[in-house]
Amino acid sequence: MQGVASLVLMPHKTTGTRCSVSSASTEVGAREKSPSLSNPSETKAKEVTYSALIGDIEDGGLKAPHLDSIIETQRILCCKKLASDQPSNWKKIVLHYLEPVGGKLILCCDFDLKKLPIKLPAFYEECFKSFAKCSAATHTSIQDQNRQDLSKAIVWNNKFICIGGKSVYFKNLAEKGILRIGDLISENNEFIVKSNYKLRELNTSPLDIFRLISVIDALPVEWRESLNTLASTADEPFNLYNEIKLIISKTIYKELRNRIITPPTAQLNFKTHFVNDVLEWKEIYSLPFRTSLDTKSREFQYKLLNRCLITNSFLNKIGIIPSPACSFCGEMNESLEHFFISCRYTKDFWAEVIKWFDNQGVKIKHLSVKDIMFGILRCEDKLLINHILIIAKQYLYSCRQNKSLPSIKVLNLKIKTIHQLETMIAKSNNKLKAHNMKWDKYKNY
Numbered sequence: 221m222q223g224v225a226s227l228v229l230m231p232h233k234t235t236g237t238r239c240s241v242s243s244a245s246t247e248v249g250a251r252e253k254s255p256s257l258s259n260p261s262e263t264k265a266k267e268v269t270y271s272a273l274i275g276d277i278e279d280g281g282l283k284a285p286h287l288d289s290i291i292e293t294q295r296i297l298c299c300k301k302l303a304s305d306q307p308s309n310w311k312k313i314v315l316h317y318l319e320p321v322g323g324k325l326i327l328c329c330d331f332d333l334k335k336l337p338i339k340l341p342a343f344y345e346e347c348f349k350s351f352a353k354c355s356a357a358t359h360t361s362i363q364d365q366n367r368q369d370l371s372k373a374i375v376w377n378n379k380f381i382c383i384g385g386k387s388v389y390f391k392n393l394a395e396k397g398i399l400r401i402g403d404l405i406s407e408n409n410e411f412i413v414k415s416n417y418k419l420r421e422l423n424t425s426p427l428d429i430f431r432l433i434s435v436i437d438a439l440p441v442e443w444r445e446s447l448n449t450l451a452s453t454a455d456e457p458f459n460l461y462n463e464i465k466l467i468i469s470k471t472i473y474k475e476l477r478n479r480i481i482t483p484p485t486a487q488l489n490f491k492t493h494f495v496n497d498v499l500e501w502k503e504i505y506s507l508p509f510r511t512s513l514d515t516k517s518r519e520f521q522y523k524l525l526n527r528c529l530i531t532n533s534f535l536n537k538i539g540i541i542p543s544p545a546c547s548f549c550g551e552m553n554e555s556l557e558h559f560f561i562s563c564r565y566t567k568d569f570w571a572e573v574i575k576w577f578d579n580q581g582v583k584i585k586h587l588s589v590k591d592i593m594f595g596i597l598r599c600e601d602k603l604l605i606n607h608i609l610i611i612a613k614q615y616l617y618s619c620r621q622n623k624s625l626p627s628i629k630v631l632n633l634k635i636k637t638i639h640q641l642e643t644m645i646a647k648s649n650n651k652l653k654a655h656n657m658k659w660d661k662y663k664n665y
């Protein structure tokens with residue numbers, strides 16, 4: 221418990237909101253030294269937000285760990301341990317603090333820490349705060365409660381049932397079996413305070429009756445109106461801890477993390493270039509991870525999809541180079557779209573690539589702008605074609621850095637090397653069958 225305690229008590233935000241995925245270390249180094257880097261929006265396009273990086277691959281993330289969610293998961297697991305029947309010394313302490321609100325019962329209540337008549341030590345307060353964030357019992361509002369949920373909601377420590385501004389817990393009544401709102405209703409669909417038979421059955425004292433009346437009076441008006449149509453819950457067993465015992469850290473972490481995830485900002489930028497196209501982002505993001513085994517290809521496509529690749533247009537904007545002109549033709553501004561698609565040298569290169577595919581026995585009539593940027597999402601030989609497309613873009617970009625023009629012969633050599641590399645990986649992983657299916661049409665010459 222000590223270890224967990226030291227991990228979870230962190231008063232400040234532990235993680236930043238932005239994380240830089242740089243394109244080339246030398247260029248980024250130069251960028252950092254640049255005195256003219258005054259407008260943050262200029263550099264925005266070269267970063268992936270942290271809230272996007274923590275997402276799953278198909279959502280454009282890299283499954284980066286989200287520390288705040290990990291810490292909150294640990295806090296919630298502490299509450300799960302409290303719910304378990306296993307005796308422990310630390311539980312004695314926390315249960316002592318929780319005694320005025322019914323001990324473990326609090327875990328099933330729709331509580332609000334501020335409305336509880338107790339003050340917990342800081343560590344447990346943090347744990348219960350995180351627990352309330354995820355607990356189904358605390359995710360309610362007065363209006364949204366449907367009738368069945370309402371009758372099952374716990375009366376005690378309920379943030380909507382307050383007397384003198386605080387939620388209440390009457391031990392005597394709880395021990396007599398009055399736990400849920402449905403327990404306040406008798407078989408005749410009226411409040412039990414009106415049923416002498418029920419009150420006798422419960423063996424209530426005048427003080428108990430007085431408390432029952434005050435609790436019923438404190439019910440929100442919306443609930444009181446629908447209560448006379450509620451069924452009594454007298455026969456249903458109370459076993460709410462079971463749900464808490466079943467929670468697992470992975471599920472809690474995902475739930476907490478999913479509340480923070482945002483889509484990569486580059487999506488918006490691409491949408492302005494592809495106004496008439498439907499972009500299937502899940503497919504687009506996961507494609508490079510399915511097509512290529514080599515991490516360099518995956519990394520390159522990830523940077524392209526997040527528009528993190530440096531272009532002359534960008535370097536010029538931030539004052540590092542005097543001209544935004546394209547590295548190949550020198551005639552137009554070197555934007556990502558110009559460099560990978562509309563430059564005349566690039567166009568010639570893609571025509572050569574289509575011929576190369578033709579020699580391999582793979583028929584591609586035309587490569588659209590969408591195909592080049594995101595890959596061909598539906599086609600025969602999908603894995604091979606899309607991997608080659610990524611290698612080709614990677615090669616184009618390396619030509620820009622080496623200040624040379626692209627040549628299909630060099631691309632062919634690169635493909636050869638990657639094929640050899642993937643064959644070795646497939647052999648060592650015993651996955652030759654899948655490997656051979658992917659490279660089936662590839663003629664190694």
Ligand SMILES: [Zn+2]
Nearest residue numbers: 546548549563
């Ligand atoms: Zn050009």
